[in-house]
Amino acid sequence: MKELGWDPTVEQIRDGEGFQYKFTIGDEVFTTRESHLPSTGGVPDSGRPSTCFPIKLGNIARKDTGIPRRVHTRTIFHDVGVALNNITSLADILSCLSGALQALRYMHKAGWVHRDFSVGNAIWFGGMGKLSDFEYAKKIDSNTSHDVRTGTMRFMAVEAESEIYLFLTRHARRLDDRSSLRMNFLHDIESIWWVFTWILFYHTDTNTANADHSFDAHAQLKEYYLAFPGTVGRTSRRDFFLDAGQLQTKLENILSKTCFNVWSPIIPDFADALQDSYQKAEANFPLLALDDALLDDIHTKAAAYLDDAQRRASGIELCPLSNLLKQKRPRPGDETSLPPNNQGKKARNA
Structure with missing residues (x-):
């Protein structure tokens, strides 16, 4: 310093x-x-507006996850930015996410993986997305026998959560070393997908929140808890990622029209691209084909999906479902509005 x-x-x-x-x-x-929340990744606590599931947003039981605690560190940056989960403009959120993806690409090209990408460590500053929180970053080491489960539960790749390779050929599934999982760049990119999807399921657009009385926030929140249960071992989370057809149906049934037009079919297509990449990488297991061609291909596709969504997101402001459910439902003809767009948009403390 x-x-x-x-x-x-x-x-x-x-x-x-x-x-x-x-x-x-x-x-x-x-x-x-602010207290140090090592496992929430900056996910805001909703106060659990729905009693359908016993898991509170932002709270993860250590005994359930088996995720090791971080060493408490404080890093002071000269720049003061806003964490992605505190941004309300959808276009800015996606631009921030694109910038963080570019930072990941530099890391991956250098042979490193981040291992803890989340909504709390993509930072929006000066019209640019930046990446932070490198406590879990490590150089990819082919001699390491196994990586412990690492990251923020809601945004963790399904292989990292399961601690086994999931996209092997039928023959490779019989091998004894299937569980010798080592995290690679695909797992970081999948975390981007989970953040991308979290934005969608945790929010709706403010126009719908203010005016569309037929919008069922409880139904969307129920699907949110299935996709982001906050604990290890819930099959609903893995199924959510693996079944693109079912995911598309959910998007059609629960999202506002404004949000659906931004995200469909990007979310299912992005998931399919990741699964194809996993299958290519693990086709000759125990050898993993994590070459530059695969790295460039998945990064290019991920960037294109984010750019496509950003082009459709102009002028859209988001409202967390928890805020919407805390408000009294207005009667037709009543004039209501959400808090100012900049409320909750606070600078990240050093």
């Missing part, structure tokens, strides 16, 4: 029963006001 002209001082101060840290850099002061 001193190379950047910064000479920070750090002071531990008591905050109730706990502690927080105060960083002083020149004339600026930063404090660690």
Whole structure:
């Protein structure tokens, strides 16, 4: 940091029963006001507006996941951005996601994997998406026998969750080392898909939220919990990713027309492209064909899907389903509006 002209001082101060840290850099002061949530990936807590499922958004039981705890670190950036999950403009969300995807491409080209892509570590700053939170990043090592389950549950690749290869040939499924999973760039790209899909299922557009009284937010939220249960081993999550036909039907049945026109058929097509790539990579297991051609192909396709969605997303503002369900249902003719578009759009604290 001193190379950047910064000479920070750090002071531990008591905050109730706990502690927080105060960083002083020149004339600026930063404090660690928010608790560290190592497994939620920045997913906001909805307060569980629906009682259909016992899992709260943002809460993951450690005993259920088996995901190792991170070492608590604080990294101070000169730039102050907004995490993807705090952006309300759909076009900006997709642009942010595209920028983070480009950053992943640089990592993958260098032989590294991120292993924890989520809505909390794609940062929107100055009209550009940036990637952060590299605690779990590692160089791809063919000599490593097995990777432990790593990442944020809701955005974790299904193979990473299962800790086994799932797209093997029939013969390879009989091999003893099927469970020797090592995370690769396809798993990072699948996390992009899960974030892409989370945006869709966790929100609706504000026009629908304000005016469409036939929109069933509870039905969409129920599908959200099936796709993002927050615990390991739920078959509904794997089925959601693997069955593109059923996914397309769900999109048609539960989404607002505005959202459906943006996402269909991009979400199912993106999932199919990932599954095709997994099958190519694992065709000659235990050898994995993770070459530059496959890397370039899946990155190019993923970028194209995001660009296609972004072209359709102009002018669309999103509203979390939890906000919508907390509001009193208006009667026909009543004038209601959501909070200002910039509400909840706060800068990410250092």
